[in-house]
Amino acid sequence: MAGAGGGTSDVQWCFSQVKGAIDDDVAEADIISTVEFNHSGELLATGDKGGRVVIFQQEPESKNQPQCRGEYNVYSTFQSHEPEFDYLKSLEIEEKINKIRWLPQKNAAQFLLSTNDKTIKLWKISERDKRPEGYNLKEEDGRYRDLNTVTTLRVPVFRPMDLMVGSPSGGVAPPPILVNSISSHARWADLSASDLRINLWNLEITDRSFNIVDIKPANMEELTEVITAVEFHPNQCNTFVYSSSKGTIRLCDMRASALCDKHAKQFEEPEDPNNRSFFSEIISSISDVKFSHSGRYMMTRDYLSVKIWDLNMESRPVETYQVHEYLRSKLCSLYENDCIFDKFECCWNGNDSVVMTGSYNNFFRMFDRGYRQDVTLEASRENSKPRSVLKPRKVSTGGKRKKDEISVDSLDFNKKILHTAWHPLDNIIAVATTNNLYIFQEKPN
């Protein structure tokens, strides 16, 4: 059953697969930058810094092991974006894939959006089983043959087809902004956000978009915040939210006005004055926002915590989970080595009972909202025996370190899990370390 129970108390996670190179020397292009399941969970897409997209497909469940869900194997790999150079600004545009979003499926073909800093591309992945070959009167490319060259007759046959990945319109016209977030709703609508603006796209009209939010001040010296993430409401296609670097989330209704500068709701928690430090602004910046599947809640991730908000209450979150509070005393060194700028993502499970997010040392955390429990797990090659159960990990914060605990100073801050994804229906999770993708499944009974 979809995310049955989902509680961390009764779910044990097993290693299923790991994708990617084994050696410790990580090529920059192989660094995974986004992970996303499609709406059925059958397909899993990853994007990397080299501009490539890899799509994995789940094998059908085998009859021998009906409870063990199928493995994910490579379905398609393609180069989505290439590095570009903006000659006007003398800027190199990275080919890194910032986000992938699957569109709701309407027919046999799958559509996904991939974006780098500048360009959003729409990809169509279609599969035809067979294709007739060997026409007598037509060439392979469809041109008609010269009848004089036809000397023999043959019967056309059906041959299996390779997967086709293409862009129906040759790609979306580059918007004059830096894209850091995209959200797709219907087949026709797509939101893209840069630091200062949010645009609405009609996927069939690719040469222009509608600007619906603009927070650029008249005088850039008065700039105080930027947009960090945007997401459509899962059920109400007119509603979307966007988060800011100041820790606020604004909910906008596109029916209210064409330009959604005036938000319908603003969600913000007052700062705790006891926790004020040099880095208060940095750690309150929201790195990800995700609606629950039900649409009633939304989750935000800032540097140290995950917060669940009820859309009906703007004054404070209904739940707050500390991801790695032990880092609060280390903020100065994390600022020096730039780790404090890491943008962690978060995700819901299928029935919104558990949320998950990443941390350092290849740890990732799950918080069960119902049972009020949390667990820390690790994605590592050492725990990669097939179907081996993941053991909960613990970081010791006090002076005495118990056995099996790891001290804060021993954490490897180069091993960070920024991107995680949860299968929409089953207890299958995809966790991306720097250049490896781990797939874990719920332990079958």
Next chain:
Amino acid sequence: MIHTMECAADAQSLISISLMKIHNSRTQRGGIKLHKNLLVSYVLRNARQVYVKEKYAEIYRMQQYEEVMTVCNEIQELNPLDLDAEDAGDEEQARAACCGEEASLCGSACHRGAAQPAAHARTASALFGCSPLEDGGKEPDPSYYRSCCMEAAPVPHCDQFPANGSTHCNITTVLDLDTHVVTTVENGYLHQDCCCCDALQCGQGAQSPAKKRKVEFGFCTSDGEEVSDLTSARKRAKREDCSYFHLDYTDTSNISNLISIFGSGFTGLLSRQADLEQICSKQVLASLGAWTRAIVAF
């Protein structure tokens, strides 16, 4: 209110680190990231606020000390016989005590308890609430004694002072709001960092023989030394250790200069000399947008 755990020392290193980050972001692949630089500017602002607050506290303490010393000297002048009757040891002890007291005022917290006030300095310490010395107190630290008993002539240059290796006395930078002079107190010895103001007397001309017990102020012309511009300050910032105790006085003066530069906005990057003369409370409390202006300039 920034957590009291952080002090001006951390603020200075944070300022250097932040400026370095902004500088490095110009050469990063993909261009300058607005979000990251905005967050760095917030750290800069917070660090500057703490730094400035500490400086004001220093100035206030120095001013109070000067007032107290003036009062003490006046008290002494009322009893000239006491002055002659004191033996050399007492005089030296008193002089050292002044330095000890003054060193304690310089912000080295470790010395607040170590000050060895004697005679009139005890009055000073009483005013400041320091614990008074018992009779026959122990010898003051030789470092204070040595630094305080320097002869007025020849006036050594600050860069010739030996680093006595004492880890007791910290380096503190003091901003004189009246003369717009930034001075540094190192190991109980005062230096003048900026030669921008000609009226660098800082009490030297005003010293009279009767005020021997006042701490001798060193005079550093530093005319051979170029006050750093932003580029060399950045280079210095790059070489800097994060630990405050590794900063030498030139770095603190550079940071003071950088503070003034950013305090007056982008134009400060173009005309730094004018800005040095504008070090004053008004500039220091300039709009927070000054930081963003500098960032945008990059």
